[in-house]
Amino acid sequence: MFQLGKTIVSEDIIEKDFVCNLSACKGACCIDGDAGAPLDKDEVKILEDIYPKVKPFLRKEGIEAIEAQGTSVVTAFGDLETPLINGADCAYVIFDEKKTALCGIEEAYNQGEITWKKPVSCHLYPIRVREYTEFSGVNYDRWEICDDACTLGKELQVPIYKFVKEALIRKFGEDWYAELEKVADGYNRK
Numbered sequence: 001m002f003q004l005g006k007t008i009v010s011e012d013i014i015e016k017d018f019v020c021n022l023s024a025c026k027g028a029c030c031i032d033g034d035a036g037a038p039l040d041k042d043e044v045k046i047l048e049d050i051y052p053k054v055k056p057f058l059r060k061e062g063i064e065a066i067e068a069q070g071t072s073v074v075t076a077f078g079d080l081e082t083p084l085i086n087g088a089d090c091a092y093v094i095f096d097e098k099k100t101a102l103c104g105i106e107e108a109y110n111q112g113e114i115t116w117k118k119p120v121s122c123h124l125y126p127i128r129v130r131e132y133t134e135f136s137g138v139n140y141d142r143w144e145i146c147d148d149a150c151t152l153g154k155e156l157q158v159p160i161y162k163f164v165k166e167a168l169i170r171k172f173g174e175d176w177y178a179e180l181e182k183v184a185d186g187y188n189r190k
Contacts, residue, residue, distance in 0.1 A: 007136045007138050008138065009180070011187070013140050013159070014184045015159070016140055019149055027102060030102075039080040061089075062090075065091040066083055082119065125164075126160060
């Protein structure tokens with residue numbers, strides 16, 4: 001672990017390689033598990049505001065889940081998340097012709113309907129950020145469904161921090177990312 005400003009960063013994001021391999025996993029991170037995508041407080045309002053423009057891109061089941069639960073939910077632990085369809089798929093998931101899970105929010109963004117790409121937690125994955133009182137923890141979230149992404153990342157020699165560069169800049173800013181690159185440049189990758 002090392003500190004950058006008010007963040008404590010896991011060395012894994014420099015050491016480990018990762019490139020999403022949707023042809024292999026079919027977007028399993030959006031449909032497996034028992035929790036929605038983590039949301040920041042400001043993202044709750046954004047989801048409420050953009051929902052009318054995102055709705056035409058969603059599946060019937062997703063629309064039903066959102067209209068029953070809301071555009072976001074609060075967990076028993078007080079965390080904010082996207083709602084789920086029957087405790088599984090994120091309510092914002094759509095599928096392409098190859099049955100690969102995609103994000104309906106991102107599709108609306110790609111089509112120019114909205115200017116917000118998707119929740120930052122989705123954009124950052126496989127990095128998860130945990131907010132504490134005095135700092136943010138920046139960690140690699142290991143999940144076996146991403147084994148193919150680790151293999152592809154190793155093959156292409158792309159460390160996690162480079163794979164999610166745009167999202168890290170979105171979350172922490174250009175200066176923070178430049179400092180991360182300096183640490184990585186001085187780091188001896190195994």
